[in-house]
Amino acid sequence: MITAEEYTKLNNMRFLLPMNLQFFADDSGGGEKTEEPTAKRLEDARKEGQVGKSQELVTAGMLFALFLSVKVFSGFIVDNLMKAFPEIYGSMHAYVVEEPNIGYPIAVVRTGMVRILLACLPIFVLAVFMALGVNLLQVKWKPTAKPLQPKLSKISPLRGLKRMFSLDKLFDLGKAIIKIVLITYIAYNGIIKDVDKIKIIYELELWPAVTYICNLIINIGLKIAAIYLIVGFADFLYHKWKFHKDMKMTKQEVKDEFKQQEGDPQVKGKIKSKMREASQRRMMQKVPEADVVITNPTHFACAIRYDKEVSKAPVLIAKGADYLAQKIKDAAKENKIPIVENKALARMLYYNVDLDSEIPEELYQMTAEVLAYVYGLKS
Numbered sequence: 005m006i007t008a009e010e011y012t013k014l015n016n017m018r019f020l021l022p023m024n025l026q027f028f029a030d031d032s033g034g035g036e037k038t039e040e041p042t043a044k045r046l047e048d049a050r051k052e053g054q055v056g057k058s059q060e061l062v063t064a065g066m067l068f069a070l071f072l073s074v075k076v077f078s079g080f081i082v083d084n085l086m087k088a089f090p091e092i093y094g095s096m097h098a099y100v101v102e103e104p105n106i107g108y109p110i111a112v113v114r115t116g117m118v119r120i121l122l123a124c125l126p127i128f129v130l131a132v133f134m135a136l137g138v139n140l141l142q143v144k145w146k147p148t149a150k151p152l153q154p155k156l157s158k159i160s161p162l163r164g165l166k167r168m169f170s171l172d173k174l175f176d177l178g179k180a181i182i183k184i185v186l187i188t189y190i191a192y193n194g195i196i197k198d199v200d201k202i203k204i205i206y207e208l209e210l211w212p213a214v215t216y217i218c219n220l221i222i223n224i225g226l227k228i229a230a231i232y233l234i235v236g237f238a239d240f241l242y243h244k245w246k247f248h249k250d251m252k253m254t255k256q257e258v259k260d261e262f263k264q265q266e267g268d269p270q271v272k273g274k275i276k277s278k279m280r281e282a283s284q285r286r287m288m289q290k291v292p293e294a295d296v297v298i299t300n301p302t303h304f305a306c307a308i309r310y311d312k313e314v315s316k317a318p319v320l321i322a323k324g325a326d327y328l329a330q331k332i333k334d335a336a337k338e339n340k341i342p343i344v345e346n347k348a349l350a351r352m353l354y355y356n357v358d359l360d361s362e363i364p365e366e367l368y369q370m371t372a373e374v375l376a377y378v379y380g381l382k383s
Contacts, residue, residue: 039258041251049251056247057142060179061236062135067229069134070127075222077126082214088119142240175242179235186231194224284328287359290321291332292339296378298353301345305329306353307336308363310375317362318371323354342378349374 049055074081195202198220205213253261291297294307295318307322324332336343349370357363363371 037249037252037254039253039255041248041253042258042261044261045251045253054247055143056240056244057139058236058240058243060232060239061142062138064229064232064236065134065138066131067225067232069130071222071225071229073127073130074218075226078218080126081123084119084123088116088123172246179239183231183235186235187228190227190231191224194220194227284324287322287324288331288335291335292341294321294336294341296374297332297336297341297343298346298350298374299329299333299343300347300350303329304350304354305332305336306350306357307332307341308353308371308375315362317365317368318375319362320353320357320359323357323359325354342381344374344377346370346374 201216202220205216208216290309291307294309297305297307299305304325305323305328306320308318309321310318322332333343335341349367352367352370353363357367
């Protein structure tokens with residue numbers, strides 16, 4: 005038998021479901037993104053088509069281009085449209101009434117399309133240039149086809165569900181609500197202000213009525229474009245901030261990228277060590293060719309060779325400190341090369357002269373004295 009309290013606990017436990025908290029973990033891995041994005045990361049993102057830009061700003065620019073071109077080129081547009089009517093209706097009488105011709109529909113369509121395209125050409129050109137200009141101002145010129153390539157991640161249901169409840173979608177929702185409210189308010193005020201004129205528009209002649217309606221639409225359209233511009237600028241700032249935030253890196257990502265670019269520090273250290281050892285071996289092989297080894301006597305050793313036919317001045321063919329200096333001295337003893345103690349000259353040769361380089365003029369006198377001493381011993 006179980007008590008009523010135990011029965012209640014067991015009954016409640018049926019509704020407890022195990023939950024894996026990793027589902028809510030950050031996808032980035034490697035810790036919190038606290039590091040500024042590197043130039044390589046930004047360049048890679050650019051190649052993938054990931055940039056911080058606002059499509060709303062492009063739309064605002066195109067709206068301005070549309071209404072400005074209509075306002076500026078209204079005479080040109082109306083003139084071409086007005087010319088299209090007599091051409092179309094004149095040809096209709098000629099081809100249908102006087103000489104019926106099956107090619108008439110094609111001719112009418114062709115004439116009408118040419119006139120309409122010619123009338124709308126300023127709008128199209130200005131809109132295209134405005135769209136390109138706004139995009140270039142945002143992200144500069146570097147086209148890529150990567151965003152057009154199909155990716156399985158784009159059709160992933162889980163990723164799609166995650167995007168539905170993301171900060172971007174909440175921002176887009178708020179932006180859409182603001183646009184609807186402001187555009188409705190502007191359109192309503194623009195119409196209600198002239199509602200009395202609109203009511204009697206049928207009493208006006210055709211051309212004044214068309215002119216009035218066009219001006220009303222253009223004025224409202226420019227105000228709406230201005231609203232789009234404000235919203236687009238706010239959208240641009242948000243996307244720039246969001247892009248920078250997404251591009252931030254964890255400390256581990258910075259380390260991994262550094263390893264990819266510069267190589268593993270341990271591997272590089274081993275390579276440098278091997279190269280240093282190889283250089284030392286080549287240097288030690290030249291010690292038997294030396295005329296003299298100048299020492300500190302314990303800390304430094306520098307091997308000098310002088311051949312009048314090869315160089316104008318003595319050449320430093322080997323140098324070393326401490327352990328390497330001792331190896332140079334041992335090699336000199338094995339090959340019966342004179343070892344001369346000169347503390348000042350040994351130190352200056354070690355710090356101021358590169359391997360396989362001629363002795364500078366400042367050290368000619370001191371080096372010549374040593375060589376003279378050595379040549380005197382040989383004679």
